[in-house]
Each structure stands twice: as structure tokens, then as C-alpha cells.
Amino acid sequence: MAAFDFAAWPPHFSTEQLDELHLKATTYALAHGLLYLPVAPRPPLPTSAIHAPLSLVPSPFPRHLFAFAQKIQSIYNVLYSKIAMDTEFLDNVMGAEQGVGKVDNFTGQLWSGWKKLRDENALAQPLQLGLFRSDYLLHHSEGSDYALRQVEFNTISSSFGTLSERAAQIHRHLLASTSYFEASPIFRADNFPSNNTTSGLAEGLALAHKAYGVPEACILFVVQPGERNVFDQRWLEYDLLEKSNIKVIRQTFDELADSAVVEPSSSVLKVNNVEISTVYFRAGYTPTDYPTSAQYDTRFLLERSRAIKCPSYPLQLAGGKKVQQVLAQEGVLERFIDSAAAQELRASWMEMWGLDEEDGTRKAAERHMQLVLKPQREGGGNNVYKEAIPPFLETLDAQEKAAWIAMALIVPPEGIQGHLVKAEVEGNVKTEVVSELGIFGYSLFGAGEVKAEKEIGWLVRTKGKDSNEGGVASGFSVLDSIVLV
Ligand code: ADP
Ligand code: MG
Ligand code: MG
Numbered sequence: 001m002a003a004f005d006f007a008a009w010p011p012h013f014s015t016e017q018l019d020e021l022h023l024k025a026t027t028y029a030l031a032h033g034l035l036y037l038p039v040a041p042r043p044p045l046p047t048s049a050i051h052a053p054l055s056l057v058p059s060p061f062p063r064h065l066f067a068f069a070q071k072i073q074s075i076y077n078v079l080y081s082k083i084a085m086d087t088e089f090l091d092n093v094m095g096a097e098q099g100v101g102k103v104d105n106f107t108g109q110l111w112s113g114w115k116k117l118r119d120e121n122a123l124a125q126p127l128q129l130g131l132f133r134s135d136y137l138l139h140h141s142e143g144s145d146y147a148l149r150q151v152e153f154n155t156i157s158s159s160f161g162t163l164s165e166r167a168a169q170i171h172r173h174l175l176a177s178t179s180y181f182e183a184s185p186i187f188r189a190d191n192f193p194s195n196n197t198t199s200g201l202a203e204g205l206a207l208a209h210k211a212y213g214v215p216e217a218c219i220l221f222v223v224q225p226g227e228r229n230v231f232d233q234r235w236l237e238y239d240l241l242e243k244s245n246i247k248v249i250r251q252t253f254d255e256l257a258d259s260a261v262v263e264p265s266s267s268v269l270k271v272n273n274v275e276i277s278t279v280y281f282r283a284g285y286t287p288t289d290y291p292t293s294a295q296y297d298t299r300f301l302l303e304r305s306r307a308i309k310c311p312s313y314p315l316q317l318a319g320g321k322k323v324q325q326v327l328a329q330e331g332v333l334e335r336f337i338d339s340a341a342a343q344e345l346r347a348s349w350m351e352m353w354g355l356d357e358e359d360g361t362r363k364a365a366e367r368h369m370q371l372v373l374k375p376q377r378e379g380g381g382n383n384v385y386k387e388a389i390p391p392f393l394e395t396l397d398a399q400e401k402a403a404w405i406a407m408a409l410i411v412p413p414e415g416i417q418g419h420l421v422k423a424e425v426e427g428n429v430k431t432e433v434v435s436e437l438g439i440f441g442y443s444l445f446g447a448g449e450v451k452a453e454k455e456i457g458w459l460v461r462t463k464g465k466d467s468n469e470g471g472v473a474s475g476f477s478v479l480d481s482i483v484l485v
Helices: 015-031 063-084 087-094 105-119 161-177 197-212 230-244 253-259 293-303 313-318 321-327 339-346 360-366 386-395
Strands: 059-061 127-140 146-154 218-222 248-251 260-262 269-271 274-281 308-310 352-354 371-374 405-408 417-421 429-446 449-464 477-480 482-484
Touching: 015 161, 015 417, 059 063, 059 429, 059 449, 063 087, 063 127, 063 146, 063 313, 063 339, 063 429, 063 449, 063 482, 087 105, 087 313, 087 321, 105 293, 105 313, 127 197, 127 274, 127 313, 146 321, 161 197, 161 230, 161 449, 161 477, 197 230, 197 274, 197 308, 197 429, 197 449, 218 230, 218 269, 230 248, 248 253, 253 260, 253 293, 260 293, 308 313, 321 352, 321 405, 352 360, 360 386, 360 405, 371 386, 417 449, 417 477
Parallel strands: 059 482, 127 308, 218 248, 218 274, 274 308
Antiparallel strands: 127 146, 127 429, 260 269, 269 274, 352 405, 371 405, 417 429, 429 449, 449 477
């Protein structure tokens, strides 16, 4: 079969057809909970919602690369579980004595909390839960077909699982309800992979709850104040209640400062007097979630309880960009997984190095047009690209360099056009796009072993090519799905 012509994508739609796809997509989104809260919800209770940003047409993705990404998720689930259980490795790479935590205050704060628990012998819960998302772009390298390349691996607050399931439903609905998708022979139901991410994520949380062993306990979602992406979280809450009869309590760090206690003798975490089995962090991944030391104190309180954390301090640290870069050094991956598995993962990695390495900064300056620099941050908007790199390097002192990694830029297919819609923008926008695939997985692990792990679903975010970053929440990109080619 001839290679798929990405530059000819998508097939032509008339203005009338696009208008109808737009109407059908956004109506379906509003009817099925593919929603955000509006920018200024009327306090104290929401009275309206807007549809999440969407792509009207799914993105083409090679079938074998999608299958490969799904297949290697289990290796990643095990790998990151093992990293989180490897104290020596994390101390070296992320610690505040010899690792990144020495120069990056945020990393240092998290690591110090963990170290304090260890020093006080106060780690009350051996089990940990990971709800992971491994992100990929298609990469074009000279003389070969497109390949899969990993962008990053997320171990905290991996979002848009439940909304991406609904984005896939929209595209299936458009396929079934209009004849417009007859414009391309690849628009067939069997090229639209199923997406059941909601139940997969909820299954992970329910497994942790069950392992905790107190059926009437609740799961705590730690959330950001003023969160607009609440529906993505609520869908998990509804699934947990309906399928597993588990109740969820939602609280911010500031609310928990008053409501949470850890009972001294049992280390049981109670929120407003209700026992908590599992703490699921949808906040706490960025320094702005900790405006004062009080939020770090609350995080510490939760961590020292018997509740199972998703993620724990060490699992959050394991998701650092520095860890990703160190794993790419020769022989490091083999510390955690066998060499056959290591080979499969390496095949999808870009070149990475630390700016503090010998020659690391000079190499970054020299090759800046093919590079992105990343700090130890999550949530989008933190990276430095291409021509911005040389002046940025001038501002870093020798110490600060240790907190940054350099990564070769992935070169995605060129010329793909997308039709994007946003509630705040009139009409649909045709623009050149890049699509990022995320594969979700869970792992319940502790005391040296992985108890259960699974690949559980996927998401696609599509962004305008002129924007370097892809965070849906930060407004640069839209939710999408794939059509397999
Ligand atoms: P974050 O944890 O903030 O999401 P990422 O590593 O995912 O950080 O980087 C944010 C975005 O930057 C990605 O979604 C992608 O669009 C872009 N990006 C990151 N690394 C690369 C890369 N190596 N090549 C091309 N684009 C990249
Ligand atoms: Mg991330
Ligand atoms: Mg990312």
C-alpha cells in the first residue's frame, strides 16, 4: 500500500458541510458532557457550560504505530512503577542533596517532603497508584516513513481521558449521521478505534480503593480552585459511583487545610470525618498550586496518611523531564526492565541531554533550531524553542542548567489541515495542525512489586502548527480523535 499522503488531508468539505458538521459536533458535545465551565462562572454554583475546543475531522494515524503505542504502554506502566520504588535512583536524579531538587525549588520541596517521611519512618502506605499518560507525535526522519516518537510521560494529573472518549464519540456520530465523510474511503467505522478511557481510569481508582480495604471509605479528588475542566473529573466520579459504589469528595488544598486530619495512631486520613481510601491529585503538579508553605504542608499531611496516593511524592518525581532524559542514557533503562523491553521503548525516543553535562550547553546553542529545552514543569507553556534558545541560555547560571534538559525536536507530518472549533471563537477555523497522541495506563504497585497494570485508552490533542505548545487547558489546542490509516 502506498504511504498515506498527510499533506492531502483532510478531504474537501464545502462551507455548508463544515457548518453542519460544526452544528452537529457542538450540539453533540453539549448533549454528552464534552464541556468546560465558562471563563467566568456565576458564583457560587455553575449555571452554564461551554463545549470544549474540538476538531471537526479526526486526524489520520498509522494503524501499526497506534497498536505499537498501545502495546508498549504496559512496559511503561511497569517501568515508572519501578522508578517510583527506586529510592536511590530518585535521590540521585531528583533529590535536593545531589539531584535536580538542589537547583529547582519545586522539585526540591516535593523531594524534601518525601525525605522527611522516610526519616520519620512515617510512610504508612506501601501501595501507590499511577494513572499515566504517555504522549507521542509522528516523526519524519530522512528517508523513512513516519515513526512514533515519545514527547513525555505524565505521572500526575493526566487529564482529558474522559473528554477524549467523548471526542471520539462525536466523530463516530458525524460518520453515522451525515454522508459528508464519504469524501474519503478511510472514513469507515472500523478505522475509528474504540475509546473507553473513562472506565479504565475509574477501574484503576477502584482497584486502589479495594486494596485499601475499607468499602465505605471515599476517594478524595484534590482539585484546583476555579478549575474549569471539572467535567473531565466529574465523569470519573460518576463512573466510580455507578459501577463501583464509591463516593468521591472534591477539595482544594486550602479546603483540606481545615477539613483533613490524619489520626496519629492509625494514620487514617479523614476529610470532614470521612475516611479516605485513595487521594487522586488533579492539583499539585505546578508551583502555582502551592502559593504559600501551607499548601506544601497540606500535601505533606495527605502523603503521611495511610490513604493510597495517586501519585505519591516519588511517583510524581518519577515523571520529571530529568528522569526521562536520564533514562535515555546508555544502560540506565536496563536497571528497571529487560533489554528486549528496553529496546522497544528506545526505538521511540528522541535524543536528549542535560544542559549541565560537559558540552551540553554548547551543543544546545549550536543545534538550537532542532531543539526544545524543558524545565521540571507540567501543564504546558514552560518550554523554550529554537531561536529563543541562545538568548535563553545566556540567562542561565551554571547551577540552573541542572534543572533543564535539551530534547531534539520531533518533526511531525507537514501540510495537514484541521477544522477547529472553540466556543469563544466564531465559526470554524481551518489551519495547519499537529496531532499528539496520548496513551493512558494504570499501575497499582508497592513493596517492590506491580500488583496490577493495564493499558486503558487514548486521547488526541490537535494544535495549530504555529503554536509550539499543546495544552488544551492553556487554550492552544483542541480535543480530537484518530482515523487509522
Ligand atoms: P508538559 O509536561 O508541559 O505538557 P511537554 O514535554 O509535553 O510538557 O511539552 C509541551 C508541548 O511541547 C508538547 O505537547 C508538544 O506540543 C511540544 N513538544 C515537547 N517536546 C517536543 C519535541 N521533542 N518535539 C516537538 N514538540 C515537542
Ligand atoms: Mg506533562
Ligand atoms: Mg505534555
